[in-house]
Amino acid sequence: MxxxxxxxxxxxxxxxxxxxxxxxxxxxxxxxxPTAASADPVPGPPAGWSTVFSDDFAGGSGSAPSGQWMYDTGPGSNFGTGEIETMTNSSSNVYLDGNGHLNITALNNGGAWTSGRIQTTSANVGAPAGGKLEVTASIQQPNPGSGSGYWPAFWMLGPGQWPENGEIDIMEDVNSLSDVAGTIHCGTDPGGPCNEGNGIGSGLQACGGCQTGFHTYSMILDRTDASNESITFYLDGNQYFSVSEGQVGASTWQAAFDHNLSIIFDLAMGGGFPNGQCGCTTPSGSTSSGGTMSVGYVAAYTTG
Missing domain, CATH: 1.10.287 (Helix Hairpins)
Known part of the structure; x- marks a missing residue:
């Protein structure tokens, strides 16, 4: 025993x-x-900065983004850019993939395109006087070969009158080029110190691999020099364009950028930017349905 x-x-x-x-x-x-859900964690703030907003888009597959966001719905013609899609709140167009990503998908339904546009529920982030604001996101642009007309965007908008109250376009690409453009809008439309409705921007810059993998798109609004504030754009941490208060005048700049703005993600189809780039009407008959912009995280940091 x-x-x-x-x-x-x-x-x-x-x-x-x-x-x-x-x-x-x-x-x-x-x-x-690591699990797919943790593939795109929100980075902690740089030394000397504080996180003031973030979303890692965790949630079940097919679910809606968190209550930090609201939908902008309706015909794209309502937005004044000439785009032709209808923005919806359908989970076919805007949804979490269950692996920590927000997906916005454009669909062609017999010639009628639908897509999605979401923005923060308020103008919630801004650079404090004497400080800085950084807004950044990890994004994979729509698939290579999606075709003409695709217009993914990650941007910010001031409340009230456009363009007087400001717009900062942190990432735009058109026509599946695998490019990136950073642009500001301010002043009056048409013309004015910000050359509206084109704005002051970098123009399309090469963004290799941006349709096949996630890359970071960032903007820093710097108010540390009250006499010459600036906005600088970065791709994967590398500066590619900057614009300063002196280029547009103090009163115009202050009205546009010395206050909080909302954060927006959208995937438009057609409109002035893609049509202007190709000198054609987009989308075309060869444009494929189902191109998706995928967002791994978004965050905003400030210094005080």
Whole structure:
């Protein structure tokens, strides 16, 4: 009986050792290969900065984005840009993928395009006087080969009258070019110090791999020099364009950017920008349905 018990204890200890090794092995696998839901964590604030807004788009597959967002719906013609889609709140157009991403998908329904546009429920982020604001997002642009007419955008809008109360376009691309453009809008339309309705921008810049993987698109609004504030645009942390208060005048700049703005994601189809780039009417008959802009996270940080 004692011999049997010792054998049982020995077998049990061996089992425990094997189970422990198995557990360690599984932990190693999870560490080496993190789950898709944690693939795009929101970065912590840089040293000396504070996080004032963020979303990692966690949630069940097919669910709506969190209550930090609201939908802008209706015909694209309502937005004054010439786009031809209808923006909806359908989970076919705007949805979480269950792996930590917000997807906005444009669909062609017998020649009638639908897509999505969401924005924060208020003008919730701004650079404090004497400080800075950074707004950044990890985005994969619509699939290569989607075709002409696709117009993904990550941008900010001031409350009230456009363009007087400001717009900052942090990421735009058109016609599936795998490019990026950063632009500001301010002043009066048409013309004025900000050259409306085109704004002051970088023009389309090469953005290699931006349709096949996630890249970071960022903007820093710098108010540390009250006599010459600036807005600078970055792709993957590399500066590619900057515009300063001195280019448009103090009163115009202050009305546009010295206050809070809302954050917007949308995927338009057709309109002035894509049509102007190609000198044609977009989308075309060869434009494919189902192109998707995917967002891994968005965050805003300030210094005070």
């Amino acid at each position: 004692k011999s049997t018990l010792r054998g049982a204890r020995s077998t049990f200890k061996a089992f425990r050792r094997q189970a422990a090794l198995l557990t360690v092995g599984l932990l190693a696998v999870f560490v080496a290969f």
